Amino acid sequence: MSIRTPEQASRPAIEVPPHPQWPALSTPERTALTDRIKALLEAQDAVLVAHYYTDADLQELAEETGGCVSDSLEMARFGAASSAQTLVVCGVRFMGETAKILNPEKRILMPDLRATCSLDEGCPADAFGAFCDDHPDHTVVVYANTSAAVKARSDWVVTSSIALPVVAHLAEQGRKILWAPDKHLGHYVQRMTGADMLLWDGACVVHEEFKSFALERLRKLHPEAAVLVHPESPDEVVDQADVVGSTTQLIKAVVEMPNREFIVATDAGIFWKMHQLAPGKTLIPAPTAGEGATCESCAHCPWMAMNALQNLEQVLLKGDQEILIDPALGRRALVPIRRMLEFARERGIGARRDAD
Known part of the structure; x- marks a missing residue:
């Protein structure tokens, strides 16, 4: 593998934030909060788009309100096709930026602009x-x-x-x-x-934590389980996979494969959608423990965890977490994105079915 970075671009240390501790909500509190958010979305001509890795409450609310739960690219595509003038992006900052690049005329809000990506x-x-x-x-x-x-x-x-x-x-x-x-x-x-x-020498703090030796032991305990791995994982983990694929492709595998058990090596937030589409299947998180483990993320992105019902309501009330991109920069960034979209269209590569 040819990995090289120039001296001035050696891989920077990433400060991984602790997982935020949101106050637990009782069922009446959650119902009241989601009702208020639904009213705010309607009043502001806003639609909610949530990534598969966000909290289950957000994914459920997005679907209930006619929004979108998907991968990062389809989130932006959905926003472009929507008539809503405000997109509320529950995910991490690059997703909000991509939505703005593809929808420069729309207002793009996020629950917390500090939610970034390693x-x-x-x-x-x-x-x-x-x-x-x-x-x-x-x-x-x-x-x-x-x-x-x-x-x-x-x-x-x-x-x-x-x-x-x-x-x-x-x-x-x-x-x-x-x-x-x-x-x-x-x-x-x-x-x-x-x-x-x-x-370039970069890595995802979630996927880099999956450990090959621990996965080998888990496979022995569940010999009938199919192993699903996102390709952001290390080679030794990818090599043990029955399916290597994007978030959408891994969800599709759970639905379509005959196995009753699946060991899943990606962010645990994806389990909500997997359970929704394949309720009879057993999902087992791939291990982040083992030799060399630090468990900075424990299979859930701490930046994704910055999205919650509580700050979703606040951004709709205040409108202070808006994605803004210099128009000239946005136009330059749009060129390679459009090149990809045109490539996908010409080859019949589906958006929602196959994206990342």
């Missing part, structure tokens, strides 16, 4: 730009989990499901690829396509 944080735009300048003969492909400024510096933006066909297409043209920021996803794509790839 991949985004680990790929600063200035250092990344310098890295690209050092390799002008490379086609720049960046994962969706990046800032608007990094997207604006790229040739292509990809999600985890479309990365393989895009990189294979570029490799067929003889292109050398500079990939950022997730080295594990990048190496998986490199192995599958044989492409000449230079990888």
Whole structure:
């Protein structure tokens, strides 16, 4: 695996926040709170879009109010197709930015603008730009989990499901690829396509914690379970998978595969949708314990956990957590995103079915 970063862009230390401790809500309190949020959404011509990794209460509320629960790209696509003038994005900051890039005329709110992503944080735009300048003969492909400024510096933006066909297409043209920021996803794509790839040294704090030895032991305890792994995970975990895929692809596997048990190596927030669509299946979290374990996330993103019913209500009341992007920067970032969307359309790669 060819992983290289310039000296000025060595992988920064990521300060992982503690999981926020939201006050427990009684059933009457939760009902009253969701009723107030529903009224605010209607009054403000707003629609709620929530990522699969957010709290179950938010996912349920999004569906109840005609919003969307999905991957990051479909969240933005849904917003573009919606007539609502305000999109409330429950997820992490790059998702709100992508929604704004695709919907510049709309107001984009988030419950907490501090909700970021270790991949985004680990790929600063200035250092990344310098890295690209050092390799002008490379086609720049960046994962969706990046800032608007990094997207604006790229040739292509990809999600985890479309990365393989895009990189294979570029490799067929003889292109050398500079990939950022997730080295594990990048190496998986490199192995599958044989492409000449230079990888940025970034990783997701959730997926990097899955441990191969502990997974081997868990598989022995559940020999009939299918192992589902997101490709942001380390090679030794990916190599044990029955299915490697995006969030949407892993949900599809639980629904369609005949197995009754599944060991799932991705953020535990996805279990709500899996249980909803396949209520008879048993879902087992892949282990983050074992040799070298630190359990900074314990299989749930601490930044995703910054989204809750309580601050969702507050942002609708105050409107103070709005995503704003310089219009010129947004237009530059839109170019590689549109390139990906057009590629997907030409090849019949479905949005909701296959996105990251």
